[in-house]
Amino acid sequence: MAILLDSTSRVLVQGFTGREGKFHSQKMMEYGTTVVGGVTPGKGGEWVHGKPVFDTVKACVDATDANVSMILVPAPFAADAIFEAIDAGIPLIVCLTEGIPINDMAKVYEYLKNSSSRLIGPNCPGLLTAGQAKVGFMPNYIAQPGNIGVVSKSGTLTYETVAAITAAGFGQTTCVGIGGDPIIGTSFVDVLQLFEDDPQTEKVVLMGEIGGRAEIDAAEYIKAHMTKPVVAFIAGRSAPEGTRMGHAGAIVEGGQGTAQQKIDALREAGARIADNPEHIPDLLR
Amino acid sequence: MNLHEYQTKQRFAQFGIPVANGKVATTPEEAAEIAAELGGSVVVKAQVLTGGRGKAGGVKLANSPEEARTTADKIIGMNIKGHIVQKVLIDPASSIQTEIYLGITNDRTVGKALLMASSEGGVEIEQVAHDNPDAIIREWISPSLGLRDYQARNVANDMNLPREHWNAFTKITQNLYRCYLESDAILAEINPLIINGDNQLFALDGKMVIDDNALYRQQVLAEVRDVSSEPRMQVEAREAGLTYVKLDGQIGCMVNGAGLAMTTMDMIKLYGGDIGPANFLDIGGGAQADRVAAALRIILSDPDVKAILFNIFGGITRGDEVARGILQALDEVPTTLPMVIRLAGTNADEGRAIIDSANLPNIQSAATLTQGAQKAVAAARGA
Numbered sequence: 015m016a017i018l019l020d021s022t023s024r025v026l027v028q029g030f031t032g033r034e035g036k037f038h039s040q041k042m043m044e045y046g047t048t049v050v051g052g053v054t055p056g057k058g059g060e061w062v063h064g065k066p067v068f069d070t071v072k073a074c075v076d077a078t079d080a081n082v083s084m085i086l087v088p089a090p091f092a093a094d095a096i097f098e099a100i101d102a103g104i105p106l107i108v109c110l111t112e113g114i115p116i117n118d119m120a121k122v123y124e125y126l127k128n129s130s131s132r133l134i135g136p137n138c139p140g141l142l143t144a145g146q147a148k149v150g151f152m153p154n155y156i157a158q159p160g161n162i163g164v165v166s167k168s169g170t171l172t173y174e175t176v177a178a179i180t181a182a183g184f185g186q187t188t189c190v191g192i193g194g195d196p197i198i199g200t201s202f203v204d205v206l207q208l209f210e211d212d213p214q215t216e217k218v219v220l221m222g223e224i225g226g227r228a229e230i231d232a233a234e235y236i237k238a239h240m241t242k243p244v245v246a247f248i249a250g251r252s253a254p255e256g257t258r259m260g261h262a263g264a265i266v267e268g269g270q271g272t273a274q275q276k277i278d279a280l281r282e283a284g285a286r287i288a289d290n291p292e293h294i295p296d297l298l299r
Numbered sequence: 300m301n302l303h304e305y306q307t308k309q310r311f312a313q314f315g316i317p318v319a320n321g322k323v324a325t326t327p328e329e330a331a332e333i334a335a336e337l338g339g340s341v342v343v344k345a346q347v348l349t350g351g352r353g354k355a356g357g358v359k360l361a362n363s364p365e366e367a368r369t370t371a372d373k374i375i376g377m378n379i380k381g382h383i384v385q386k387v388l389i390d391p392a393s394s395i396q397t398e399i400y401l402g403i404t405n406d407r408t409v410g411k412a413l414l415m416a417s418s419e420g421g422v423e424i425e426q427v428a429h430d431n432p433d434a435i436i437r438e439w440i441s442p443s444l445g446l447r448d449y450q451a452r453n454v455a456n457d458m459n460l461p462r463e464h465w466n467a468f469t470k471i472t473q474n475l476y477r478c479y480l481e482s483d484a485i486l487a488e489i490n491p492l493i494i495n496g497d498n499q500l501f502a503l504d505g506k507m508v509i510d511d512n513a514l515y516r517q518q519v520l521a522e523v524r525d526v527s528s529e530p531r532m533q534v535e536a537r538e539a540g541l542t543y544v545k546l547d548g549q550i551g552c553m554v555n556g557a558g559l560a561m562t563t564m565d566m567i568k569l570y571g572g573d574i575g576p577a578n579f580l581d582i583g584g585g586a587q588a589d590r591v592a593a594a595l596r597i598i599l600s601d602p603d604v605k606a607i608l609f610n611i612f613g614g615i616t617r618g619d620e621v622a623r624g625i626l627q628a629l630d631e632v633p634t635t636l637p638m639v640i641r642l643a644g645t646n647a648d649e650g651r652a653i654i655d656s657a658n659l660p661n662i663q664s665a666a667t668l669t670q671g672a673q674k675a676v677a678a679a680r681g682a
Binding site: 089090113114115116117119120121123124125151152153155156166167168169170171172173174177194196197221223224226227247249250251252253254257258259260261262263264268269273289290291292 | 405407408410411412424425428429441442443480483485510511512513515516542544546554555556557558559560561562564565566567568569575576579581612613614643644645667668669
């Protein structure tokens with residue numbers, strides 16, 4: 015089972031012929047992901063890793079029946095790439111690109127909500143279903159099949175924690191990096207809902223950070239709907255107000271979006287709070 | 300990226316928003332000349348990229364060119380919340396009947412631009428939100444439909460703005476949205492928007508924040524960035540492609556990834572008590588030697604730093620590559636400060652072996668983040 019992605023997923027890569035696109039699709043194929051082809055405008059007819067390159071997403075989908083798109087194109091072209099994937103009817107779009115202007119994302123978000131596609135990201139590490147498939151940057155060796163669902167705003171912190179969970183003898187269903195931008199396609203609540211409905215997932219790890227209120231919404235959802243235990247960690251307790259901490263969305267503004275508010279809300283909702291991410295495996299026992 | 304008030308008002312003027320015809324001075328003499336040119340009373344306003352100028356004494360009325368000179372002399376060089384005033388804006392003084400707040404920002408919770416207005420102008424909107432939240436009127440703007448005139452009228456009506464001003468108000472609001480959009484702003488606010496003695500709507504003060512991610516297509520705005528008002532280390536970091544934020548602790552941090560960098564700071568604080576992180580620094584993916592060296596230079600230029608903690612989780616980034624990067628950086632930027640290096644993930648063992656073989660007496664390694672934070676805290680205390 016697991017969520018969003020499995021061994022039957024057929025992945026196309028927008029930005030297939032770029033250095034990053036090539037490198038990461040190689041790693042994805044090594045993990046067992048079915049990469050069916052890719053898209054780079056102007057390079058249709060070429061081949062990468064023995065898979066065909068197309069000029070348009072539509073042509074790629076027509077030829078390959080792809081149902082997942084990974085977007086790894088530079089920020090100035092990323093919004094257009096997402097629109098193209100939506101219009102090609104791709105159900106799951108994963109945008110890894112960092113640095114997309116917020117006004118572009120506002121347009122994408124509105125269009126997305128009137129479509130049947132789901133977007134993960136942007137500015138995210140992608141997702142991985144343990145032992146089945148991965149889309150994005152997550153290192154291949156960190157996960158093993160199990161029953162912990164992981165959802166996070168961050169990249170390396172997630173790899174750390176997933177690796178620590180694995181080292182402690184647990185395994186994962188799906189690990190989802192939703193991204194650190196102010197406007198993202200899939201929220202904590204969306205993923206919590208999927209984990210709650212997934213019979214294989216028994217416990218959930220949520221890793222949030224300062225800025226916005228996505229973790230507060232998550233706390234409200236947990237309180238009202240989750241039957242599965244949640245362990246949470248919030249990064250940025252020592253971050254000053256009014257300063258962006260790397261991620262475009264990681265900023266406390268007007269006293270809102272502090273780590274403490276999120277920790278309090280999640281604790282109140284019944285989540286177990288880790289004050290050190292290395293303690294997360296203990297809290298899963 | 301924040302714009303100064305005078306830069307914001309120049310931008311507003313280009314978009315047809317009525318603003319005062321003031322000018323910027325960098326010396327008291329210039330201030331006096333501008334005041335003489337404008338005639339009558341003027342307001343001398345410190346141009347700093349922080350709020351609370353008025354309370355700090357950075358905004359003063361002057362009734363003559365001579366008074367403008369002495370006032371500017373006092374304000375230039377003033378330290379307002381750590382920002383040294385280098386420029387003052389000399390605006391003609393206005394009589395004020397009514398003060399309104401009018402702003403557009405991005406509402407990340409719904410992914411749309413949000414128009415906010417309040418009849419309690421002249422105070423910070425966060426203060427109004429805190430003291431009297433019902434006084435803020437909100438209209439969300441659809442990116443595809445844009446701001447509709449009726450939305451501006453809704454706001455005017457809810458603020459009890461006299462009907463005679465509705466047309467002018469709608470026009471200003473539309474122009475502000477156009478300015479917001481075409482500048483790739485994440486905040487464009489007029490505070491206060493006043494009705495002056497001649498019964499005209501007028502932007503007395505303004506603030507804009509530009510989306511850093513959009514600066515590649517906002518060349519004109521990118522060029523007016525006031526780097527002199529930013530900490531030097533931050534400017535250097537940006538130029539090296541690093542994200543750096545100076546903090547007030549003693550342990551310099553070098554981490555890959557923003558979430559992990561924040562977490563590393565949190566762990567230092569957790570185990571350090573009075574010892575805290577000296578900075579946030581994300582070296583990003585890859586972590587080639589030159590970037591590690593640039594990061595190390597920036598950390599070492601902070602005199603508060605007593606110890607350095609490297610925390611690298613190798614995913615795509617390989618531990619051996621980072622280890623070589625650190626040693627090469629130490630070659631270029633030698634230091635005797637104690638350093639704790641924690642490498643995990645891909646090729647971490649190889650990385651540790653490389654560090655160990657260099658046999659540097661001031662370097663120790665740590666197996667976990669917890670241990671890394673604890674060792675760095677102990678090292679900072681011993682230093």
